[in-house]
Amino acid sequence: MTQPARVLLVDDSAFVRRATERMLAPLAGVSVVGFARDGEEAVQQVRDLRPDLVIMDVEMPGMDGVAALERIMRECPTPVLLLSSHTRDGAEITLRALEHGAVDFLDKGGAASSMDIHALAPVLREKVWAVLKARTDPLRAPAESGRAARAVDSAPAPAHPGRYEVVAIGTSTGGPRALAELIPALPAGFAAAVVVAQHMPAGFTETLSERLDKRSPLRVSEARDGDAVLPGCVLIAPGGRQMELRRTGGALTVHVFDDPGQLHKPSVDLLFRSVARVAGAASVGVVLTGMGSDGAAGLEGIRAAGGRTFVESARTAVINGMPAAARGAAERDLALDEVAGVLAAIVGAE
Known part of the structure; x- marks a missing residue:
């Protein structure tokens, strides 16, 4: 027994x-x-x-x-x-x-x-x-970096500089630690905007954004309705609310709103579908650690639009539920410490 x-x-x-x-x-x-x-x-x-x-x-x-x-x-x-x-x-x-x-x-x-x-x-x-069911590692403190560029700056130049406009990241359980490793490792001058849906209740994502901003070469902030989506900037969807991207003329902005009907707030699928809709083949989607299947349908939408798609490897995901559910839509599994380098190589830096 x-x-x-x-x-x-x-x-x-x-x-x-x-x-x-x-x-x-x-x-x-x-x-x-x-x-x-x-x-x-x-x-x-x-x-x-x-x-x-x-x-x-x-x-x-x-x-x-x-x-x-x-x-x-x-x-x-x-x-x-x-x-x-x-x-x-x-x-x-x-x-x-x-x-x-x-x-x-x-x-x-x-x-x-x-x-x-x-x-x-x-x-x-x-x-x-x-x-x-979580994978538990011995203590490894997050990097306490400033706004200096990382070693990933030496990653190969992208085949098509400027081709990718938006990188969308979705995560849940284990996400704050994963984001604390990934976001600060993106290089200064990163040529795409980054938008993040992290399952969290209201009251936590503002602090998460501030902590990431202090460590990152990129500017990180909690998104507000109408914020511009700009290269080299990271917008974190507010906890307990939803975030989508919209295009008005040539400009991308975020729409932040309440949606009681959604199970996940913020929803990765909702964000990813909007990214596929407005950025199409100029989008990149990444599903990191998390419980459940949120993000699987959205990542499939990005792939169908011609974008690039990745999931975190089971080797490093604290909870492999979301990456496993989205694996069929991903072109490649990446260990967490590989994600920033791959994104830098694809997107490039200005």
């Missing part, structure tokens, strides 16, 4: 620890084996219990979730699902933790109050199953 997945719960609130245990109780094949009240206790419990998954609050007294995560990933790499808040400080801490190896996070702000936390049960259970 298959042994149940062993889960360690870490939160300074006894109420949240017990509520999380109750939310997990209906999951066959999952067993809560321990509790911890702070980061120091969490590190010791991981050493002692060797759980299959750690569910951990990021904001705790003493050793916080980020410090504990760094110790866990260095000493005993284990999949970690974060419990976070969508406050400004909460978003900053959460993104630091994701860059340092946490697989995914659950926004506790989705509950109106701590007493409503049980409303998060369906999302929590879905994320637990996904994170248990």
Whole structure:
């Protein structure tokens, strides 16, 4: 008989620890084996219990979730699902933790109050199953670069300089860490615009954009409705909303809007289809790590329009769901550390 997945719960609130245990109780094949009240206790419990998954609050007294995560990933790499808040400080801490190896996070702000936390049960259970399947690496801190060009500047010149107008990137679980590696590695003067759909709730993508902007040769920002889509600039779709590209005359702009009918907000398929529609053969699509199949239909649309299409390799994707679903539309699989070099070679720099 298959042994149940062993889960360690870490939160300074006894109420949240017990509520999380109750939310997990209906999951066959999952067993809560321990509790911890702070980061120091969490590190010791991981050493002692060797759980299959750690569910951990990021904001705790003493050793916080980020410090504990760094110790866990260095000493005993284990999949970690974060419990976070969508406050400004909460978003900053959460993104630091994701860059340092946490697989995914659950926004506790989705509950109106701590007493409503049980409303998060369906999302929590879905994320637990996904994170248990994740590929976990030892700690590798993201590059803390400035706006200097990378080694990819020496990539071969494109066969058709200026041919490609837009690079569209779609990702979900594991995406913040992947973007923290990919976006800063694109060279200064990158000759295409970059648009990104990262599955995230409202309140997190602004912080994600600011963190990427500080490290990247390219300018990175959270998209606003009507923003121009320009070479050498990266626009991140706002969390909890949708983004499409539009062409007015010769100019490309983004349209940011609400769409309650869509499961994913932002939707990779929605963004990719609009890129195929307005840029056609001058488009490039890349599907990175993520759970589910969002992006598969959109990448097929880019291929049908004559654009270039790539997916992240199963060798590096934290969750291989989205890349696997889109693989039939891709001309090539790429390890994460190969993506920037290939894009630089295709697109070129001005």
